[in-house]
Amino acid sequence: MSINLSNFRDETVISLSVEGQLNKDSLEFNGRRIRFTEPIKYDGEIYKVGKEKYLHVNINYRYEEVCGRCLEAFSREDKTVLSGKLVEKENEIGLDEDEDLIYYYDERLELAEYVVDAIIVSLPMKPLCHEGCKGLCAKCGANRNKDDCQCVVEDIDPRFAILRDLFPRE
Secondary structure, eight states, X not given: OEEEOGGGGSTTOOEEEEEEEEOOOEEEETTEEEEESSOEEEEEEEEEXXXXXXXXXXXXXXXXEXXXXXXXXXXXXXXXXXXXXXXXXXXXXXXXXXXXXXXXXXXXXXXXXXXXXXXXXXXXXXXXXXXXXXXXXXXTOOBTTTOOXXXXXXXXXXXXXXXXXXXXXX
């Protein structure tokens, strides 16, 4: 996924179209394992504003992961955006830290690492198969989305646990 930026030497060129796909099988970070079920697709453009170059790319991907509550595998399709200012690697001194910077070297932009980083940032902090996932029972371990177990789980705030003994159950 190397993009040649030498076309910008021609003053009449103000944008370059960027389109392609990245074949990545899986991604592991922070104890999570994301498996991509199809190639990661991206499309967008690199455009020139004055002497500066900017990148804006739409990224679409489909992945499988294990739910953080019920431990069942699920599949999801998602999208994200990668955008930022292109900066030559040698000219990185004195740049504004607030801007999203994307580095290139010798008029070649290696996009793969930036696409993967954008996907990592866009993933939810906790993977859930669906928003209303009930998870596993703390006592018997049954998947509460599939089975309605009869376990009684008393979730008492430890600060009020002593009050429970004041009113005995009959």
